[in-house]
Amino acid sequence: MALMNCKLAIVYSSVTGNTEEVASILYTASKQNFTDVSLYPVHNFPMKKLEEFDAIMVGTYTWGNGEIPREMVAVYKAFEHANKKNIVTGVFGTGDSFYPHFCGAVDAFKNMLFVNTTLAATLKIELTPQDGDLKRCFQFVESIARRVSPLMV
Numbered sequence: 001m002a003l004m005n006c007k008l009a010i011v012y013s014s015v016t017g018n019t020e021e022v023a024s025i026l027y028t029a030s031k032q033n034f035t036d037v038s039l040y041p042v043h044n045f046p047m048k049k050l051e052e053f054d055a056i057m058v059g060t061y062t063w064g065n066g067e068i069p070r071e072m073v074a075v076y077k078a079f080e081h082a083n084k085k086n087i088v089t090g091v092f093g094t095g096d097s098f099y100p101h102f103c104g105a106v107d108a109f110k111n112m113l114f115v116n117t118t119l120a121a122t123l124k125i126e127l128t129p130q131d132g133d134l135k136r137c138f139q140f141v142e143s144i145a146r147r148v149s150p151l152m153v
C-alpha cells in the first residue's frame with residue numbers, strides 16, 4: 001500500500017522505559033503508514049515548530065496523583081495556547097492501575113487535545129506493553145491515519 005504523505009511527530013516522556021517502548025512500537029507502525037515520521041524524547045522536540053506537523057502523537061506516563069509529568073507541561077501548554085484544529089493528534093501512555101487515577105496524564109492531555117486539535121485516538125497501557133497490546137497500538141495508528149487522510153486531499 002502507498003504511504004500517506006504526512007509529516008508525523010511522536011513526542012514522549014519516559015523514566016523507566018514503559019512509555020518509550022510504546023512509542024517505539026508506534027514509530028514502527030507509523031512508518032508503515034506515513035512518509036515522514038520522527039520520534040522525539042520530549043527534550044528534543046521542536047516545540048516552536050508544532051504547526052509544521054500534520055499529525056502528532058503525544059506519549060506520557062503519569063506521576064504524583066494522576067498528574068502530567070513536569071517535563072510534559074511545556075507540550076501541554078504549546079497545544080493549549082493556540083487553536084490547532086488542523087493538526088490530527090493522538091495521546092498514549094502507560095500507567096499503573098494500582099493508583100486511583102489510572103493514566104491520569106493521558107486523560108488530562110485527551111481533554112485538552114479534544115478542544116484544541118483534531119483528536120483521533122487515545123491509548124492507555126498497563127505498565128510494560130504486552131503481546132496483546134500490539135494490536136491496540138496498530139489500531140491507534142490506523143485511527144490517526146483515517147483522520148489524516150481526509151485532511152490531506
Ligand SMILES: Cc1cc2nc3c(=O)[nH]c(=O)nc-3n(C[C@H](O)[C@H](O)[C@H](O)COP(=O)(O)O)c2cc1C
Binds near residue numbers: 097
Ligand atoms: C510516584 C509515582 C506516582 C505514580 N502515579 C501514577 C498515577 O497516578 N496513575 C497511574 O496510572 N500511574 C502512576 N504511576 C505509575 C507510572 O505512571 C507507570 O509506572 C508508568 O508506566 C511509568 O512510565 P515510564 O516507564 O515510561 O516512565 C506512578 C508511579 C510513581 C513512581
